[in-house]
Amino acid sequence: MLRNKIILLIGLCFLLYSVQANNQFKAIFDAGNKAYNDKDYVKADSLYTSIEKEGFYSTELFYNLGNTNYKLDKIPETIFYYEKALKLAPGNEEIIHNLKLANQKIADKNTIKTSSRIEDVVYTYTKRSTNFWSKLSVIIMFISGTLFLIFIFTQQLKLKKITFYSAIGFLIIGLVSIYLSALQHKKLTSKEYGIVFVPSIELKMEPSDNSNTAFILHEGTKVKLLNENDSWYEISFDKGQIAWIKRDALKTF
Numbered sequence: 001m002l003r004n005k006i007i008l009l010i011g012l013c014f015l016l017y018s019v020q021a022n023n024q025f026k027a028i029f030d031a032g033n034k035a036y037n038d039k040d041y042v043k044a045d046s047l048y049t050s051i052e053k054e055g056f057y058s059t060e061l062f063y064n065l066g067n068t069n070y071k072l073d074k075i076p077e078t079i080f081y082y083e084k085a086l087k088l089a090p091g092n093e094e095i096i097h098n099l100k101l102a103n104q105k106i107a108d109k110n111t112i113k114t115s116s117r118i119e120d121v122v123y124t125y126t127k128r129s130t131n132f133w134s135k136l137s138v139i140i141m142f143i144s145g146t147l148f149l150i151f152i153f154t155q156q157l158k159l160k161k162i163t164f165y166s167a168i169g170f171l172i173i174g175l176v177s178i179y180l181s182a183l184q185h186k187k188l189t190s191k192e193y194g195i196v197f198v199p200s201i202e203l204k205m206e207p208s209d210n211s212n213t214a215f216i217l218h219e220g221t222k223v224k225l226l227n228e229n230d231s232w233y234e235i236s237f238d239k240g241q242i243a244w245i246k247r248d249a250l251k252t253f
Contacts, residue, residue, distance in 0.1 A: 029060075076196065106218060140170050204232075230247075
């Protein structure tokens with residue numbers, strides 16, 4: 001019994017912390033929006049970035065970072081954040097439109113994904129704002145635990161039956177929420193592409209500075225990651241052009 005009470009108390013404390021943290025970052029996000037509307041783009045970028053550094057993320061955050069960097073004429077950063085926003089919201093027409101505008105300002109034209117696979121559509125409709133599913137799973141598990149405790153302590157047979165089956169139902173929903181949270185985290189943290197963050201760079205036939213040059217890419221270019229070692233990425237660009245690029249020249253997503 002004491003163990004259940006301790007677990008319940010820990011869950012409640014975590015829930016309260018999550019709510020407080022969410023309110024804190026919402027306040028910073030709103031302040032960033034105000035700075036953007038006031039055309040203080042440097043301040044807006046600083047506020048949005050401070051949220052990102054804390055590990056909080058959402059389509060809206062990445063989209064706003066893209067817009068802010070576009071206003072600051074930081075095109076590689078603009079494309080990077082629009083691509084991250086599009087990764088969380090595949091097929092979003094507003095993001096695609098802005099990404100096309102940003103791509104007009106770079107030398108090597110990027111291919112923009114405008115269609116969605118079935119799994120992308122499912123993900124788009126199941127995703128929510130910053131860390132939604134992880135927080136929801138905590139809330140649902142807390143409810144399930146509370147119902148289970150009522151089931152243990154109550155003496156009423158009818159109430160025991162109601163709380164038992166309700167606890168099982170919330171437990172199943174909680175497990176689904178945990179799965180969706182893991183799916184969201186995996187999608188965000190997987191590294192499939194990179195954006196060139198140097199003015200121009202020679203890509204090599206092999207992962208060596210002494211290797212022959214395959215071709216040259218410029219800042220803002222999007223490449224697909226194929227392989228890697230400690231210092232180099234093997235990438236594919238455009239219609240299957242494959243070469244090696246220094247790791248520090250790319251920002252991956």
